[in-house]
Amino acid sequence: MMEPTSSSPQAVSTPVDESQIKKLLTEVEQRAPDDAIKFLNDEPDTVIAQVLALLNPAMSLKILSRLEAERRQAVLSAVPAERSKQWARNEAYPEGTVGRLMDQPVAVFGMDLTVQEAVEQLRELVKQAFITYGYVTDPAGTLLGVIVMRDLLLADKTRRLREIMLRDPFYLTPHLSLADALQQALPRHYPVYPVCDEAGRLIGLVRGYVLFEEQTMVISAQPGRMVGVEEEDRLSTPWWRSLKFRHPWLQLNLLTAFLAAAVVGLFEKTIEQVVALAVFLPVLAGQSGNTGCQALAVTLRGMTLGELKAGKGKLLVTKEAFLGLLNGMFVGVTAGLGMYLYASLQHHPAALMLAFVVFLAMIASCVTSGLSGALIPMGLKKMGADPATASSIFLTTATDVVSMGVFLWLATLLVL
Numbered sequence: 001m002m003e004p005t006s007s008s009p010q011a012v013s014t015p016v017d018e019s020q021i022k023k024l025l026t027e028v029e030q031r032a033p034d035d036a037i038k039f040l041n042d043e044p045d046t047v048i049a050q051v052l053a054l055l056n057p058a059m060s061l062k063i064l065s066r067l068e069a070e071r072r073q074a075v076l077s078a079v080p081a082e083r084s085k086q087w088a089r090n091e092a093y094p095e096g097t098v099g100r101l102m103d104q105p106v107a108v109f110g111m112d113l114t115v116q117e118a119v120e121q122l123r124e125l126v127k128q129a130f131i132t133y134g135y136v137t138d139p140a141g142t143l144l145g146v147i148v149m150r151d152l153l154l155a156d157k158t159r160r161l162r163e164i165m166l167r168d169p170f171y172l173t174p175h176l177s178l179a180d181a182l183q184q185a186l187p188r189h190y191p192v193y194p195v196c197d198e199a200g201r202l203i204g205l206v207r208g209y210v211l212f213e214e215q216t217m218v219i220s221a222q223p224g225r226m227v228g229v230e231e232e233d234r235l236s237t238p239w240w241r242s243l244k245f246r247h248p249w250l251q252l253n254l255l256t257a258f259l260a261a262a263v264v265g266l267f268e269k270t271i272e273q274v275v276a277l278a279v280f281l282p283v284l285a286g287q288s289g290n291t292g293c294q295a296l297a298v299t300l301r302g303m304t305l306g307e308l309k310a311g312k313g314k315l316l317v318t319k320e321a322f323l324g325l326l327n328g329m330f331v332g333v334t335a336g337l338g339m340y341l342y343a344s345l346q347h348h349p350a351a352l353m354l355a356f357v358v359f360l361a362m363i364a365s366c367v368t369s370g371l372s373g374a375l376i377p378m379g380l381k382k383m384g385a386d387p388a389t390a391s392s393i394f395l396t397t398a399t400d401v402v403s404m405g406v407f408l409w410l411a412t413l414l415v416l
Contacts (some may be wrong), residue, residue, distance in 0.1 A: 027057070037066045049076075049078035057087070097176060105204060134147030179212065251391065256393060267408035280338075281407070287362065290314055290397045292398070294370075296395055300387060317374045321370055328366030357414055
């Protein structure tokens, strides 16, 4: 757990080239936390502290957690005590929650303060942070209202803040997931959202762009995780780290491919007698795999956006099975016609029956792939695993085994 430290005036006052900070910030934002650490290691503590202060709070915590204990304390000593305390408070919340994204609330006032007194305080506070709203709290820290700068500017300087504040303001809670927070934020479009605990006490602020930025990172990482590419594997990641991330999943993929090959091997004699079957194996595998990926994409999108609520799982599975049935029938007619023409050109006596086999196999394959695309991520989530992690590898295995197995079994049963 990160411990708050007192600020070091000497460290904070050390002059740092702003252009250097901006350049470092750009480089760090393009890197995964592990790579960012190596990039920042040779920089002074004050420079690291200033870069982290400009980052998304969640990213700052990830980098801090990867620093050696002594270096971490040195960096924390180079930032103001309030920021260090805020980072420590954020660290208490799970990753993927609003609590990880909080900035410290700065413009916080009592409700009996006059407009003139608040403005005088703001003149000093804006030197420390970018301020969008003022927040009115009681002595216990409970959020009572929000002050809009326009109202503060136009109000009589003798009026009290309780007279001009917006009462019962909307706020987020720290344990709220990013998906749920975005659903609440979308209809409002506020630049900044206050964050309050269960008792309504103001404990932080979350900027709107940070919410969307963090969720964008989550969504952009999904396609990679579906095929075993870790979130930290970026363009700037060294080749040996990328190899370490990717290779284990490729070995797993190879093992699952052997399973599909074993299924085909069981029907070796069938393929020897009807060579046309070998031609259509890739057709079935490709079509069913694409159907499964469509269902997988919709399921993961629903999970990410918080649409897949309790009780909707069965509805999703039923829908994907029904879509698989319909798609399988329509595609099966086209594929069956293709098999009939190919088998006829080969003068095969069972051309019509082979076409019927392709039609049935395509239906079975598309139904199975639709079910797999919905059930695999839901099953991974239920087991506590990331639903996107290498899900396409498991999906490919299921669709290949079923599509090829059903196709060859039906051919053995109906043609030979």
